[in-house]
Amino acid sequence: MMELKHLRYFVAVAAEGSFHRAAERLCIAQPALSRRIRDLEEDLDVILFHRSARGVRLTPAGKVLHAEALQILDRLTQARLRTQQAAAGKFGVLNIGLTTVVAEMRAAVAAIGQARHRVPEVEFKLHLIPSDRQVSALNRGDIDIGLLYRRPPHPPGLAYRDLRTDRYVVMVPASHRLAGRTSVRLADLEGEDMMFPSPELRPETYREMLEACQRGGLEPRIVLQAEGLINMVAEGIAIALYNSALAENAKIPGVVYLDVEDLDIPLQLSALWEKERETPALLALVQLLETAFVGSAKGGQGKRSPARRKAG
Incomplete structure (x- = not known):
C-alpha cells in the first residue's frame, strides 16, 4: 500500500x-x-x-x-x-457578539475593521446579541468574544476589558412638559406612558430598570415593550429611558434627551471572553478596541454630555 x-x-x-x-x-x-x-x-x-x-x-x-x-x-x-x-488563533473564524448599541458605535466598528486587516487569515463573524444573552452565548461557545454591558458579579472563567461607561437618559418629545428642564428625577416621570424593555427578551435589563425606577419613586406605566423606537417618542406615544451612547449620535427631530439625576444604573461596556480560548486574533481585537475607545473618549465620546440635548 x-x-x-x-x-x-x-x-x-x-x-x-x-x-x-x-x-x-x-x-x-x-x-x-x-x-x-x-x-x-x-x-x-x-x-x-x-x-x-x-x-x-x-x-x-x-x-x-x-x-x-x-x-x-x-x-x-x-x-x-x-x-x-x-x-493558535491565526487562522479560522472569530465569532464576535455585539449589541445593537455597540453596532452603532464608530469606535467599536472601526476596531473590528482594523482587526480584519491586521489578521487577514481569520474570518470575523458578527452576531447581534443582547447583553443579557451574551454570557450564555460565550459559555456555549456560540461566540468567542462579547461586546456588552456587563453586570456584577463578574462571571467566573471569563476575562474582560472595560471600554467605556455610559448611562441612561430619558427621551421626551420636544413639546413635552419636561422638555425645557435641564434634568429630571425619576419621580418627575410618574404617570407618564413609557416604553420599556421586554421582560421575556431582556429579563435582566427589565428587572434592573424596574427596580431602579421604584427606588426613585417611579412606578412605570408601561404601554410599549420595546427599545429604541425614537419616532414613537417624537410623536408623543411614550417616553423612554435610553442609552446615552445612542443619544450622542441620534438625529431625530422633535426629541429631547434629558439627564436623570437619580437613575443609578451605570452602563459598563466591556469585552468579555473565555481565558482558555484566547487567540492572537482575539487579543489583537481587544487591544484595538481599547485604543479606539481611549481615542474616542478624548474626542468627547463617553463623557457626560450637557443635560439637555435636542436632536435635529
Missing part, C-alpha cells in the same frame, strides 16, 4: 538522482531505501526509475507520480501549517 513515507522517499531519490545521496539525506540505510522504492513500484505495478551506474532518472510513469507526489506533499505541509495556525 502506498504511504506518505513512500512518496517522501520517492521524491528524495528523484531530487538527488541517486539512492546513495537520497539515503544520506533521509538518514536511512541505502538498502532500506531501495526496498521502499521497490515496494512502491510493486504496489503501483510500474517502473519509476531507470537505474544505471551513473544514477537514476525518472521513467514516464515516474514523472507523472513525481508531479502528483509534489502536490500531495505540499498540500500536506499546508494542511499542517493551517491546522497549527487555527490552533
